[in-house]
Amino acid sequence: MAQTFAVIGLGRFGSSLLESLINDGQEVLAIDNNQETIQEYMDIATHAVIADAQDEDSLKELDLPSLEHVIVAIGHNQQASILATILLKDLGCKHVIAKAENNLHARVLSKIGADEVVRPEHEMAQQVANRLVSPNLLNY
Numbered sequence: 001m002a003q004t005f006a007v008i009g010l011g012r013f014g015s016s017l018l019e020s021l022i023n024d025g026q027e028v029l030a031i032d033n034n035q036e037t038i039q040e041y042m043d044i045a046t047h048a049v050i051a052d053a054q055d056e057d058s059l060k061e062l063d064l065p066s067l068e069h070v071i072v073a074i075g076h077n078q079q080a081s082i083l084a085t086i087l088l089k090d091l092g093c094k095h096v097i098a099k100a101e102n103n104l105h106a107r108v109l110s111k112i113g114a115d116e117v118v119r120p121e122h123e124m125a126q127q128v129a130n131r132l133v134s135p136n137l138l139n140y
């Protein structure tokens, strides 16, 4: 059965995640505050809406706590990432995964209640380094 997701922020990471989830048959609500970006993903996502993730009323209208997973894929704009994460947890979202730009950003996101924090470039670099150093080691 399909799981339900929201991906907030359709930059390189968010849009790749969205496409992977859709290709896997999952239900994904795409959210971005940029109209052109939302237009681009309108036909790909299950639903796509323009909304500012820093705006509590906009988030409330989207009924995000009813979804199983919410991913905050805004990294560069750290203020938006932090405010969105805290608002989502206060609204009662069960599983919030937040993308961090750097170690300090990751620590802040964990402290304010993100259930999972990811650093895609950092994690991928570690995987590549492991593969190069230990080519016989399998990465899961």
Ligand code: ATP
Pocket: 008, 009, 010, 011, 012, 013, 014, 031, 032, 033, 034, 037, 051, 052, 053, 054, 073, 074, 075, 076, 077, 078, 080
């Ligand atoms: P990536 O490295 O994955 O490309 P990034 O870390 O550079 O992304 P940003 O450039 O901060 O992240 O934002 C990624 C996306 O999030 C953009 O499409 C941007 O329009 C969107 N975004 C930024 N701020 C907000 C916000 N307050 N509400 C909703 N979407 C936002």
